[in-house]
Amino acid sequence: xxxxxxxxxxxxIEVLLKAPVLVSILIxxxxxxxxxxxxxxxxxxxxxxxxxxxxxxxxxxxEVGKDxxxxxxxxxxxxxxxxxxxxxxxxxxxxKLNFILPKVDHKFAVKLHASLKDMxxxxxxxxxxxxxxxxxSYEEAKLMELSMIDDPSxxxx
Numbered sequence: 001x002x003x004x005x006x007x008x009x010x011x012x013i014e015v016l017l018k019a020p021v022l023v024s025i026l027i028x029x030x031x032x033x034x035x036x037x038x039x040x041x042x043x044x045x046x047x048x049x050x051x052x053x054x055x056x057x058x059x060x061x062x063e064v065g066k067d068x069x070x071x072x073x074x075x076x077x078x079x080x081x082x083x084x085x086x087x088x089x090x091x092x093x094x095x096k097l098n099f100i101l102p103k104v105d106h107k108f109a110v111k112l113h114a115s116l117k118d119m120x121x122x123x124x125x126x127x128x129x130x131x132x133x134x135x136x137s138y139e140e141a142k143l144m145e146l147s148m149i150d151d152p153s154x155x156x157x
Contacts, residue, residue: 002059004108012100016112019097020046020064021071023116023146025079026090027123030139032083034076041126043069045119054111083139091148098150109152120144 005013024042028034046068049061079086101109124140 002063004056004060004104007103008100012096012103015093015096015100016060016104017064018071018075019094019112019116020049020061020119021068021075022090022093023120024072024123025076026087026094026143027120027140029076029083029086030124030143032081038123038126039069039072042072042123045122049115049119054115056105056108057111057115060112087143094146095148101150101152102155106152106155109155113146113149113152116149117144117146120146 005016008016021042024046025034028038028042046061046065050058050065079089101113121144124144
């Protein structure tokens with residue numbers, strides 16, 4: 001068990017563990033289409049975070065990475081086919097973090113929020129442009145700031 005989760009209920013832990021998958025689906029599907037390269041990129045980023053994340057997040061990403069691709073594919077299949085429909089559902093789910101993050105260690109919350117935004121940016125950059133790199137679509141740009149999640153660095157300590 002991740003030590004930062006000791007004070008959380010099981011349903012809150014589940015939301016935290018689903019957050020990287022949800023962010024990945026949100027950004028990868030911003031253009032209405034989630035292709036195999038975007039799934040591959042999301043899985044690769046999640047796997048890289050297991051060893052390259054900020055130290056405090058490594059255990060978290062190891063837990064997230066255990067079944068990331070399976071969760072990703074299952075959630076995509078359960079969601080609407082349109083970007084708008086997915087964004088509505090995912091936004092609602094990610095907004096739950098606004099009530100959960102204040103309950104965990106402040107530094108962990110700040111690092112996790114920054115990490116989720118970084119993940120969104122990397123997925124957005126990977127899915128377009130010249131040879132597939134460094135171009136972010138308008139749809140992705142609107143979503144990759146994850147404005148539905150309050151910045152924990154704004155919380156009172």
